[in-house]
Amino acid sequence: MDKNSLQKLKLILQGISARLTDEMDYFEGMTGEFKSGVKVFPLSCLPDGEELKISFEGRNITVKPDEIPDLISGYAAPYEKVSIRYKSRGELLVIEADGKNVSMKTKALEEAKDDTIKSHADTGIVTGRSYLIRPGKADRLLKAIGIMADNGKIKNDMIRKYNQIDHFVELVEPMLKDLTKDRSELKVVDCACGKSYLSFVLNYYLKEVMKINCRFTGIDISEGVIRSSRKIAEELNYRNMEFITGDIRTLLYQDERGAAIQPDLVISLHACDVATDFALAYGIRNRARGIIAVPCCHSELLNQYSYKPFEDIIKHGVFKARLADVLTDGLRCMILEAFGYSVSAVEYVSPLDTPKNLLIRSVLTGRFNSGKYEACINMAKMLDSEPMLIKETAKMHK
Secondary structure: OOHHHHHHHHHHHHHHHHHHHHHOOOEEEEEEEEEEOOEEEEEEEEEEOOEEEEEEOOEEEEEOHHHHHHHHHHHHOOOOEEEEEEEEOOEEEEEEEEOOOEEEEEHHHHHHHHHHHOOHHHOOEEOOEEOOOOOOOOHHHHHHOOOEOOOOOEOHHHHHHHHHHHHHHHHHHHHHHHHOOOOOOEEEEEEOOOOOHHHHHHHHHHHHHOOOOEEEEEEEOOHHHHHHHHHHHHHOOOOOEEEEEOOOOOOOOEOOOOOEOOOOEEEEEEEEOHHHHHHHHHHHHOOOOEEEEEEEOOHHHHOOOOOHHHHHHHOOHHHHHHHHHHHHHHHHHHHHHHOOEEEEEEEOOOOOOOOOOEEEEEEEOOOOOHHHHHHHHHHHHHOOOOOHHHHHHOOOOO
8 A cells, every 4th residue: 555545544543543532432343354466354453441452464462542543554554455444332434545545434424314314104113103212223222121022022011111211312302412512421420220221221312323422320229220230231332331339318420530520411210209309419419510300209298298278178188199299399499490400390201101200300500599599498397398308408508
């Protein structure tokens, strides 16, 4: 290969090297073919922690990402034609070089264009609605988290769960786009993550559909569900995900050196009763740029509150329970607003799928407002109650 082509190839490989440094967690492998006449010599490159294992011409070596440009362009020098395929999650780059030209194509983006042109006839349909996490596209993910059977069909007993997580993604997608402005990577924490359905689905959608780099941390007090989540992440080769056994009431979000950093997004799906309050408090304590929660169960306030003007209404248990749901989540929204968050609350799925169908979205837009927080305390006193989120946040502003 001539000197000019080798220089062009090396420039492209320098870009690949930079990507590898930033996206090692998403890198799946690189293969190559080096041709001389009718002979073809294969190259393989696989991730090995923060380094790369390369096999070529009977040699096996371990290198750092910044060594790739010199190494592979050096390998290419004696050959007439070189083809390299770089695969990361959701993307495939194809580099071709010979004595006349050097080119790079992004296969995944070309496929995405074709998908855009196609009609919704190609979209996965279950129970009459179109899905973002689509059968046929996300089968590996859906099977790994137990929603899809081996025959490629959504399991009957998982349709409701599938509806919930897919519509969750639909509702938060605009927020995800806003949070990624001026960010090279989105840092997400799943509080009381349980089986981590939501994290796995959001990870897939962010990286493979929206093409957004992301890093997930799942936290749960149960070692069993953490082990299960780690196993699924390993099965899916999602190396940008970590799962921690811990108490979200005390943990801070930290970088690899142990320094506290600000998460971009804190999420919580159906954390039971006051676990939702612990998740919201975790987001507030760490000054998360965004907090999203779908509450579940509201027994704490139900067992505490009373309100004399309504005593003839709430003497009926069903009315007292329904009002407790509204008051609990209403107070949660008030407290988020007091800590500088802009808040919206919406129904995110049909009540037929689950009665716990409220989605609270909040984005950090301001500072702590002592007057608003005092209003939260006064509201709790009026209800003769002490909600967990007030107890958890009482010292955060002092």
